[in-house]
Structures are given as C-alpha cells and as structure tokens.
Amino acid sequence: MKLLVIGCKGQLGSDMVVLARKAGHEVVCTDTPDIDIADAHSVKAALMRCDPEGVVNCAAYTNVDGCETNRELAFAVNAAGAGNVAAAADAVGALTMHISTDFVFDGLLGRSLTESDTPNPQSVYGKSKLEGERLVLANTRRAQIFRIAWLYGLHGNNFVKNIRAIAQKKSGSGEVLKVVDDQFGTPTFTREVCRQILAMLSVGEYGVFHGTAEGYCSKFDFARHIIKKAGIPLEIVPCTTDEFPMPARRPVFGVLENSRLKALGKNVMVDWKAAFEEFLEAEKKI
Numbered sequence: 001m002k003l004l005v006i007g008c009k010g011q012l013g014s015d016m017v018v019l020a021r022k023a024g025h026e027v028v029c030t031d032t033p034d035i036d037i038a039d040a041h042s043v044k045a046a047l048m049r050c051d052p053e054g055v056v057n058c059a060a061y062t063n064v065d066g067c068e069t070n071r072e073l074a075f076a077v078n079a080a081g082a083g084n085v086a087a088a089a090d091a092v093g094a095l096t097m098h099i100s101t102d103f104v105f106d107g108l109l110g111r112s113l114t115e116s117d118t119p120n121p122q123s124v125y126g127k128s129k130l131e132g133e134r135l136v137l138a139n140t141r142r143a144q145i146f147r148i149a150w151l152y153g154l155h156g157n158n159f160v161k162n163i164r165a166i167a168q169k170k171s172g173s174g175e176v177l178k179v180v181d182d183q184f185g186t187p188t189f190t191r192e193v194c195r196q197i198l199a200m201l202s203v204g205e206y207g208v209f210h211g212t213a214e215g216y217c218s219k220f221d222f223a224r225h226i227i228k229k230a231g232i233p234l235e236i237v238p239c240t241t242d243e244f245p246m247p248a249r250r251p252v253f254g255v256l257e258n259s260r261l262k263a264l265g266k267n268v269m270v271d272w273k274a275a276f277e278e279f280l281e282a283e284k285k286i
C-alpha cells in the first residue's frame with residue numbers, strides 16, 4: 001500500500017516509516033516545516049502530490065503541559081489539524097490512521113477503559129485530542145483512531161530517557177528519586193503501535209480503537225523498572241500527584257483495554273515488560 005506518514009521525525013512517526021517499509025509498503029513521509037497540518041491548504045497540497053492509499057497521522061502538539069498555556073495552538077494542531085488530514089485523505093480516497101491518547105479520559109473509574117467508556121478530558125491537551133477524534137470521524141468514514149498511552153521509543157524524548165537522566169544525576173549524591181505512585185497506565189513501545197497500525201490497514205473496520213501494550217503499572221513502578229534495568233544504584237521513593245503538581249492534569253487510572261482489537265482477533269500487543277525488553281535490545285543496536 002502507498003502510505004503517507006505525517007510527523008515522520010517524531011517518536012512514533014520515525015519508527016512508523018521504518019516498520020512500514022520493512023513490511024513492504026511504499027512510504028512517503030513528511031513533517032514540519034514541509035507541512036503544517038493546522039493549514040488545510042498545506043495538507044491538501046501534500047495529499048494531492050502524494051496521492052496515497054493510506055495516511056498515518058503521527059503529527060501532533062504533544063507538549064502536554066505546554067498545551068495549558070498554548071490552547072490555541074493545541075486546538076489548531078491536535079483538533080483542526082487532525083480534521084484537515086482526514087478531510088484531505090478522504091478527498092483522495094485514502095484511509096486515515098490517526099493517533100489519540102488516554103488523556104481523553106479522567107481515569108476516575110478505577111478500572112480499565114474500553115472504547116465504549118465516555119471520555120472526560122481534564123487537560124487542554126486531552127480536550128484538543130478528543131476534538132481531533134471528533135473532527136476525524138466527521139470528515140471521513142474511513143478512519144481508524146488508535147488511542148495509545150505512555151509512549152516511548154528510540155527517537156526523541158520520553159519518560160524512559162528522562163528518568164534515566166535524572167537517576168544518573170542523582171546516583172551517588174545521597175539523594176532519592178520521588179515518582180508518583182497514584183497515576184496508572186500502560187507503557188507502550190512505539191514499535192508495538194506501528195505493528196498494530198500495520199495489522200489493521202486492510203481490515204476494513206473503522207472508528208476508535210484502544211491500542212496500548214498489555215498490563216499496567218504506576219509511574220513509580222515504571223520508573224523503578226527503568227532504573228533497575230539500567231543498573232543505576234539509586235533509592236526510588238513513591239509519592240503522590242499532590243506532591244508533584246503539574247500544569248496539566250493527568251488521567252488517574254488511564255489504563256486502556258484493547259477491546260475492539262481483541263474482538264476482531266487483531267490485537268498484536270504484548271505485555272509492557274516484554275515490550276520494554278525489546279526496546280532495550282533495540283537500543284543496544286544503535
């Protein structure tokens with residue numbers, strides 16, 4: 001299939017390009033400054049030039065805390081931009097694959113969430129991404145929206161790299177590392193998301209899909225696992241979100257259940273710890 005990957009320099013997009021090519025697809029890729037998804041003309045022109053059969057939109061304004069003070073930009077990119085991509089894809093007869101987030105939920109139910117659960121975003125980022133989902137679905141009937149969470153990969157910045165960097169700095173200084181133990185989710189490796197998207201390309205099922213790795217943990221559990229695997233000697237201590245207030249409110253129990261993928265027999269996700277091992281192995285090769 002001829003695929004256009006938008007946001008190809010980002011964490012997810014860069015792996016998407018590599019894995020889609022490995023899977024035998026013809027891949028054209030683009031990112032800023034060559035395209036601005038907030039600009040409908042820019043998106044239309046890119047789609048007309050490429051004339052793809054599928055568009056994977058990995059582009060977004062992903063600075064969750066930055067969105068709180070840049071509401072306009074968040075909605076221009078994550079909401080209007082998502083709609084622009086879906087509309088332009090529809091116009092050339094291409095399937096839209098869009099990426100959304102656990103931040104569309106408040107996570108207050110204390111159980112894992114399926115696609116039937118009602119979103120209730122608590123942050124500007126979450127609100128802009130939910131509006132993006134709505135605009136994608138309003139602009140094309142052939143869209144697959146994958147809600148993912150706690151993404152990490154080889155490229156770009158993420159929780160894994162941040163925790164390691166902080167741990168290295170604190171190690172041997174007598175300081176401890178405090179990490180919140182009251183936010184739950186599922187760490188999800190970029191390559192797993194790419195494989196999941198590729199597995200859904202020809203299925204002919206549309207709408208919203210939850211697509212995270214299996215299992216879940218708290219941020220504290222994840223940080224402890226990262227540090228243990230990195231072999232960094234450091235005491236790590238659980239704390240509450242109240243002790244670490246951030247501008248954007250995070251989902252409390254943002255654990256997503258891949259119900260629709262499982263019902264279709266298409267869930268390719270493995271347990272998050274197994275996926276993390278694959279990530280560590282992949283890191284050794286770069």
Ligand SMILES: NC(=O)c1ccc[n+]([C@@H]2O[C@H](COP(=O)([O-])OP(=O)(O)OC[C@H]3O[C@@H](n4cnc5c(N)ncnc54)[C@H](OP(=O)(O)O)[C@@H]3O)[C@@H](O)[C@H]2O)c1
Nearest residue numbers: 007009010011012032036037059060062099101148149151
């Ligand atoms: N990261 C997570 O933990 C996480 C969790 C759940 C869901 N998601 C979703 O997963 C998707 C991929 O996230 P990611 O972590 O791979 O993001 P990322 O690393 O921040 O990459 C996003 C890419 O989009 C580009 N971009 C930003 N604004 C754009 C615009 N107006 N037009 C075109 N391109 C633009 C960025 O370019 P610049 O760098 O030049 O701005 C960057 O290359 C996003 O939809 C995100 O909302 C992420």
